[in-house]
Amino acid sequence: xxxxxxxxxxxxxxxxxxxxxxxxxxxxxxxxxxxxxxxxxxxxxxxxxxxxxxxxxxxxxxxxxxxxxxxxxxxxxxxxxxxxxxxxxxxxxxxxxxxxxxxxxxxxxxxxxxxxxxxxxxxxxxxxxxxxxxxxxxxxxxxxxxxxxxxxxxxxxxxxxxxxxxxxxxxxxxxxxxxxxxxxxxxxxxxxxxxxxxxxxxxxxxxxxxxxxxxxxxxxx
Amino acid sequence: xxxxxxxxxxxxxxxxxxxxxxxxxxxxxxxxxxxxxxxxxxxxxxxxxxxxxxxxxxxxxxxxxxxxxxxxxxxxxxxxxxxxxxxxxxxxxxxxxxxxxxxxxxxxxxxxxxxxxxxxxxxxxxxxxxxxxxxxxxxxxxxxxxxxxxxxxxxxxxxxxxxxxxxxxxxxxxxxxxxxxxxxxxxxxxxxxxxxxxxxxxxxxxxxxxxxxxxxxxxxx
DNA sequence: AAGTATTTTACGGGAAACCGTAATGGAAGA
DNA sequence: TCTTCCATTACGGTTTCCCGTAAAATACTT
Numbered sequence: 001x002x003x004x005x006x007x008x009x010x011x012x013x014x015x016x017x018x019x020x021x022x023x024x025x026x027x028x029x030x031x032x033x034x035x036x037x038x039x040x041x042x043x044x045x046x047x048x049x050x051x052x053x054x055x056x057x058x059x060x061x062x063x064x065x066x067x068x069x070x071x072x073x074x075x076x077x078x079x080x081x082x083x084x085x086x087x088x089x090x091x092x093x094x095x096x097x098x099x100x101x102x103x104x105x106x107x108x109x110x111x112x113x114x115x116x117x118x119x120x121x122x123x124x125x126x127x128x129x130x131x132x133x134x135x136x137x138x139x140x141x142x143x144x145x146x147x148x149x150x151x152x153x154x155x156x157x158x159x160x161x162x163x164x165x166x167x168x169x170x171x172x173x174x175x176x177x178x179x180x181x182x183x184x185x186x187x188x189x190x191x192x193x194x195x196x197x198x199x200x201x202x203x204x205x206x207x208x209x210x211x212x213x214x215x216x217x218x219x220x221x
Numbered sequence: 222x223x224x225x226x227x228x229x230x231x232x233x234x235x236x237x238x239x240x241x242x243x244x245x246x247x248x249x250x251x252x253x254x255x256x257x258x259x260x261x262x263x264x265x266x267x268x269x270x271x272x273x274x275x276x277x278x279x280x281x282x283x284x285x286x287x288x289x290x291x292x293x294x295x296x297x298x299x300x301x302x303x304x305x306x307x308x309x310x311x312x313x314x315x316x317x318x319x320x321x322x323x324x325x326x327x328x329x330x331x332x333x334x335x336x337x338x339x340x341x342x343x344x345x346x347x348x349x350x351x352x353x354x355x356x357x358x359x360x361x362x363x364x365x366x367x368x369x370x371x372x373x374x375x376x377x378x379x380x381x382x383x384x385x386x387x388x389x390x391x392x393x394x395x396x397x398x399x400x401x402x403x404x405x406x407x408x409x410x411x412x413x414x415x416x417x418x419x420x421x422x423x424x425x426x427x428x429x430x431x432x433x434x435x436x437x438x439x440x441x442x
Numbered sequence: 443a444a445g446t447a448t449t450t451t452a453c454g455g456g457a458a459a460c461c462g463t464a465a466t467g468g469a470a471g472a
Numbered sequence: 473t474c475t476t477c478c479a480t481t482a483c484g485g486t487t488t489c490c491c492g493t494a495a496a497a498t499a500c501t502t
Contacts, residue, residue: 010340012339012340012344013234013239013343014235014238017233020237034340118232121233122237166430168434172488188452193491194450196489205390206391207392207490209390210388393458418460
């Protein structure tokens, strides 16, 4: 069993439950942080003391409050921790169910497990931990299909920037000027129109409004 | 202290924490349900046995899964329970922070307390329960402003229907035909355009795309 | 280096959105 | 019944979106 586990989770209620779960599993040392900034501090401290954590269980989204933070999301936190200690095992424990997001986490952040918060997630969390001990990866069964998701590959950063500006009220007319100003290429009105047309086609949207509604629902923007 | 409390919450991890909290407060009988349908069954059963619950702690959104359900949301559950037992006290315990939604809950569903899931929500939940015992209402301090929200009054069902259809890809051109087909009035293209213009003005949106992005973010659609 | 493919840009016509003004119709009050 | 008011509808002009075609620029092959 893992000896030393760090929980990064903002909600107190979930912290209570996860901590209890780890205790039940026989984890000796459990620490938790409600802010990503605190989590990375604890992690660095443990590394300095030559008693590093061997598992991180992290949420993805952390509610903003009065406190100013450097690391605002679980994904950033994982990237930051992997950078200073690549051997760390990571389980994401989140409500997020968008294939695009989850696929990216496995591909880019190289997480080891993904447990979706839900009706049966505590037992899944236990299974995930045991699975990781065998060197394998885990994903909640209801999300297994997420890893087959192709959206992540087909949609690039340019598309996401474009969609975001559309959602922020920038008209196609203004987009060319804006992109030139931001040094984003390609930036001709024609290409931008073509890209939007491609996206509408891809997401089977009737018009630009529909396109934004769909991509917002998918969590792409 | 409340004698008999029902928890309606789909996530197992949160159920664990809330149940523990109620135990700590000295609640004698605690039941929980992961589906709204189960919750109302338990409630009716208790009523029949002349041992009704005197407090309901309910989530708002319940994740859909394989199981078909009659009551899909916490709001519907609360309405249904209030209908058969108006004396019930209700605390909503949810991540939802959209003023529009919360204001509507107090105004329409007449809930007694609203606790936002967050970093300190368990202690807030305890305070909420104690506040209710004095016959007062409770709302998480960070959301106190929600009750002053005017959106709820200014935006009516017609607006929401219109926005939803817009988000679903219906063009303004087609909206007139659709509304006539659905017996929704007013339905002239002109009035529909005027309504959309009013909404864009209200939400300070540059265009219809922007409008949908904003109202989606606000949880209005 | 020449040829081919692909991406980007330019342009234009038709459709839809946008926005103001005026006409219509129905409800409330005198 | 008449008048006033307000919501709805009708209409038209301008702008923007939408979508196709073609030219230009860039990348890729041989």
